[in-house]
Amino acid sequence: MLQSKIGFVLNVLFIVYFTSKSANGQTGPTVTLTCRSCNRASSLDQCSGSITCGVNEICYLDELITDQKTVVYNAGCRAKDVCNAGTSKPSIVGKRELQKRGDLVACSACCNRPRYSGEPECNTRLCGIKYANTNTSTCYSCDSSSSGQGDVHEPQDCISQSVCQSNEACGVQRYDYLGSDSHRYVCLPKLICTLLTKEALKRMEECRQSHDSNICGNVGKRSLVNVCTACCGDGLCNTGTCEQLLDRIYNLWKGGALDLHTLQLKQTTTRL
Template sequence: MLEQRNKTHAKMNTCTRLVIGVAFFLIGVFAQIPLADQLKCRLCNNALELRDCTKQAICDNRTEECYMEQVLTETFNTVYRGGCQSRDRCKGGTPVAIGKREELIGCSQCCSYADDCNKRLCGIRPENTTTGQCYFCDLSKSVQASVTDPRDCITLTTCDTDQVCSVHNEFHPGSATTFRYGCQNKYICRVLMRNVFEFMLRCAGISSAECQHDSVLCDVCCGDGACNYDDCRILKGRLFQLWTAGKLNNDTLQVIP
């Protein structure tokens, strides 16, 4: 009986030491990152939208950045994964190759300019927005003018029921590209996006003058809430990946769950 009791105490002491050891290890890891170099990033694990990402990761801004990925899973669901990622991996750009098993990464973006900056990457749906809301930065109509950095557009509007979100890149020789955000008629957008996708299919792997010219001019529409955040060209590439994977509704221009 005494021998059994001693064995039980020995096991408990071992578990206690293990727990304490792990706790000190974690404390040591975070203690190694000076406060000035800590970058808080939104942590997403197979999230459907931003409200599913309820935690933050503490990254080392000297070697890491925040990232967000839009993933098409083997079960044909669109999910988002985000957190910390090495700067070296972030330099690799947007991968479109097959990842784990039959998963397709449709978008992968990084940022390090501010805490929580990855909450506006890869088209993840923002918190507290509805389907009919769109980013709205247009000098002729909005209280906020067109911007030279997509991050600067913070104005939202509720579009009419026959409209969806739109974004337009304006290019002026000798000046920075500006981005105009707003609402556009659904019928016009359906025709526009059909032509955009057909053009991209035709230009895949081709370096003709016509295809190169498209890299400057851009107009894009999308049907989900606040989906028109980003550089028009980046958004176009993301929507094209969804469309080719059969995950974009041609009529509503919304991502198919």
């Protein structure tokens, strides 16, 4: 009985001690964030560096279109306030930060998902970066109706992959499920994807040129009916949300780096 009471008192003191430290701005050890790091890499193969972020930093990855219409990637750590301010969201082509003169930003994104044993750094899943030998028919596959991993609430939780048919492309769909977003990663018919993408790009172009809410509606933004579909033609390109992929495809197209017929980067060739 005495030992039980002593144990209870020690547990209470332990809780009070750490609660007091937290209240005074002192917390226990924080999880360090490790990110992939590179400068002007053409693929994930070349983006092989690793960096540990500071306490006020998280991982980022930028996809840039050079003046030669090729695509390169910068990655590493970036200040949290910069990411939270929105400068690391997929943005209008032409935004420049610390890139070379003439570079255009197709996609810029941040993540703060800790790296666990056996997992890659979270910024290896941003802005469509992939290994050079990735099969262009390979897509992320999270679909409750046809794959081992079902629909996900967080895009980064989709890790399953599948090989699509030759007449299919990678796709992302977002829909409302019981009041919250659910994301589906699938193979979709290329013909439908091409038609959908051309129509989406047309509406996004009209929207950005006119800034008229009657024309824009919810193009490139969250839909009022909570339905969105986006496609891409490169291997493992269907990452992030539907809206993020649409923005990235639009920026690549405006920057002259996207083949609108195949929905692939122009520098990319099909690998079997």
